[in-house]
Amino acid sequence: MNLDNETIVRIAHLARLEVNESEKESLLKDMNNILHFMEKLNELDTTDVEPLIYLTDEINVLREDVVKQEITAEAALLNAPLHDGTYFKVSKVIDKG
Amino acid sequence: MEKYTTLSSVQQDIKDSKLHLRQLVEAYLQRIEENKHLNAFVEVFAEEARSQAEIVNSRLLDGTAGKLAGMVIGIKDLICYQNHIVSAGSKILDNYRSVFSSTVVERLLAEDAVIIGRQNCDEFAMGGSNENSFHGPVKNNADNSRVPGGSSGGSAVAVQAGLCMASLGTDTGGSVRQPAAFCGVVGLKPTYGRVSRHGVIAYASSFDQVGPITNSVEDAALLLEVIAGHDEYDSTSSTLPVPAYTQQLDFSGKKRIAYLPETLTSEGLDPEVKALTEKTIKELQEAGHAVEPISFPYLDFVVPTYYILTMAEASSNLARYDGVHYGYRSPNATDLESTYKKSRSEGFGAEVKRRILLGSFVLSAGHYDAFYGKAQRVRRVIREKTDEILQDHDFILLPTTPGPAFGIGEKTDDPVTMYLADIFTVQASLAGIPAISLPLGETKTNLPLGIQLIGKRFGESELLAFSKYILNVTKSR
Numbered sequence: 175m176n177l178d179n180e181t182i183v184r185i186a187h188l189a190r191l192e193v194n195e196s197e198k199e200s201l202l203k204d205m206n207n208i209l210h211f212m213e214k215l216n217e218l219d220t221t222d223v224e225p226l227i228y229l230t231d232e233i234n235v236l237r238e239d240v241v242k243q244e245i246t247a248e249a250a251l252l253n254a255p256l257h258d259g260t261y262f263k264v265s266k267v268i269d270k271g
Numbered sequence: 272m273e274k275y276t277t278l279s280s281v282q283q284d285i286k287d288s289k290l291h292l293r294q295l296v297e298a299y300l301q302r303i304e305e306n307k308h309l310n311a312f313v314e315v316f317a318e319e320a321r322s323q324a325e326i327v328n329s330r331l332l333d334g335t336a337g338k339l340a341g342m343v344i345g346i347k348d349l350i351c352y353q354n355h356i357v358s359a360g361s362k363i364l365d366n367y368r369s370v371f372s373s374t375v376v377e378r379l380l381a382e383d384a385v386i387i388g389r390q391n392c393d394e395f396a397m398g399g400s401n402e403n404s405f406h407g408p409v410k411n412n413a414d415n416s417r418v419p420g421g422s423s424g425g426s427a428v429a430v431q432a433g434l435c436m437a438s439l440g441t442d443t444g445g446s447v448r449q450p451a452a453f454c455g456v457v458g459l460k461p462t463y464g465r466v467s468r469h470g471v472i473a474y475a476s477s478f479d480q481v482g483p484i485t486n487s488v489e490d491a492a493l494l495l496e497v498i499a500g501h502d503e504y505d506s507t508s509s510t511l512p513v514p515a516y517t518q519q520l521d522f523s524g525k526k527r528i529a530y531l532p533e534t535l536t537s538e539g540l541d542p543e544v545k546a547l548t549e550k551t552i553k554e555l556q557e558a559g560h561a562v563e564p565i566s567f568p569y570l571d572f573v574v575p576t577y578y579i580l581t582m583a584e585a586s587s588n589l590a591r592y593d594g595v596h597y598g599y600r601s602p603n604a605t606d607l608e609s610t611y612k613k614s615r616s617e618g619f620g621a622e623v624k625r626r627i628l629l630g631s632f633v634l635s636a637g638h639y640d641a642f643y644g645k646a647q648r649v650r651r652v653i654r655e656k657t658d659e660i661l662q663d664h665d666f667i668l669l670p671t672t673p674g675p676a677f678g679i680g681e682k683t684d685d686p687v688t689m690y691l692a693d694i695f696t697v698q699a700s701l702a703g704i705p706a707i708s709l710p711l712g713e714t715k716t717n718l719p720l721g722i723q724l725i726g727k728r729f730g731e732s733e734l735l736a737f738s739k740y741i742l743n744v745t746k747s748r
Contacts, residue, residue, distance in 0.1 A: 190593070256600065
């Protein structure tokens with residue numbers, strides 16, 4: 175299969191990325207090359223094979239549900255691009271117009 | 272100052288008062304300064320390393336020191352260390368200061384290691400050449416026009432060039448082993464689940480493992496002994512007890528080893544790598560080990576399977592970088608959606624964006640089964656076949672890389688060619704089993720070459736002991 179411009183734009187939106195016009199062409203070429211390379215897997219019959227999902231043999235890993243405060247609110251906001259001392263701040267979400 | 276290749280020799284010299292740890296730290300700091308052109312370190316923790324050295328030196332003298340006393344180590348810029356910046360080689364985290372330490376860092380410090388700095392790597396560990404770093408490419412110390420490998424490129428070069436004694440890297444599809452091979456040092460990827468991933472910035476969570484890069488197998492064993500073990504903060508970390516690897520390094524007896532003929536006829540295999548592999552096989556046979564060809568018919572499938580799965584996992588793991596809670600926020604954003612989109616688009620590099628896009632695609636409605644589901648099935652086929660080989664054999668022997676370190680810029684135009692450089696390392700990653708790269712040779716032009724040994728699940732003890740033995744066998748060349 176081949177990706178087209180429209181698909182790239184749709185996928186970029188899903189991934190919350192912007193793809194500008196100047197990079198679209200080379201991105202499309204690289205992504206299509208990679209997808210063709212991935213299509214190699216179709217040569218292998220996996221009809222009766224279950225997907226491998228978990229790489230560990232550990233099952234039902236549980237621990238006590240203990241209330242802990244491991245970082246303070248101040249530390250949590252330390253790396254915030256914008257905050258008011260209590261909350262993370264973002265641009266206005268609802269515009270009353 | 273002499274170059275120390277094992278921690279035990281440092282500890283001995285300190286106890287004999289021939290060396291003060293502060294001197295050793297100063298020597299490394301000086302070497303880092305003299306080798307700035309290699310771009311191995313993103314940041315050096317000079318003052319902290321100096322004061323830690325004073326403390327540890329006195330502990331060594333009064334007999335209260337931990338196992339890693341005297342170890343001067345660097346950490347990949349992907350491993351969180353409280354109150355230190357960890358950038359994952361990315362603009363999006365360039366000023367990110369970790370508010371907690373990873374479990375591996377806590378374990379290093381608890382045993383008195385001196386952490387000397389954080390090391391350059393490919394952005395979010397995505398790359399095999401260290402050319403995808405926001406901090407610029409790293410140079411191989413054997414030839415400055417060549418890459419060090421990646422993604423733990425800075426970590427491998429730091430050990431190669433004697434800028435520290437050891438490094439902690441991370442290995443998702445070969446990111447410890449491949450740069451170790453390119454730089455002529457030892458690189459170990461443990462079994463999936465052997466080492467906690469808590470506080471290690473995630474790339475592909477069903478693959479990522481922290482692993483040591485060292486000058487000697489002894490130091491790799493020691494570091495693994497310290498960092499391995501269950502952690503309540505990582506539910507995939509194994510509850511199996513951690514063997515005393517350093518006490519189990521003596522090897523005797525004969526082993527049964529498989530080599531994969533497909534790896535020796537693989538397209539793009541450098542003749543010198545082929546010759547070194549054949550020579551190693553022959554030397555082991557002459558030493559009385561059974562080394563025999565076992566077919567692995569899935570070699571051409573490992574790289575595409577690996578990239579489908581890791582891109583999918585990456586697209587999910589990297590969704591957290593939204594410009595809101597931490598990291599880079601675009602000044603060009605006007606509303607919430609453009610905060611996400613512009614921060615991510617300006618903050619991530621080209622390769623990371625490509626992988627997020629492809630990962631989102633293979634997980635999207637209509638394509639999930641054909642790509643992601645298919646790759647999960649093929650992963651099981653690859654793991655079962657690999658486990659089957661290891662039922663009858665102690666190890667699998669294969670080259671670490673198809674060729675020696677390639678030139679900076681040589682493979683950047685074609686991602687598929689770049690990905691194919693991982694062909695020999697991703698098998699162990701897909702199967703979740705341990706593998707080590709050993710510096711067993713050089714090209715005629717003195718570029719390091721590595722040979723890889725894959726071991727059984729949680730079979731690090733046997734793998735390390737045999738690695739030490741193999742280095743001795745081949746030393747007599």
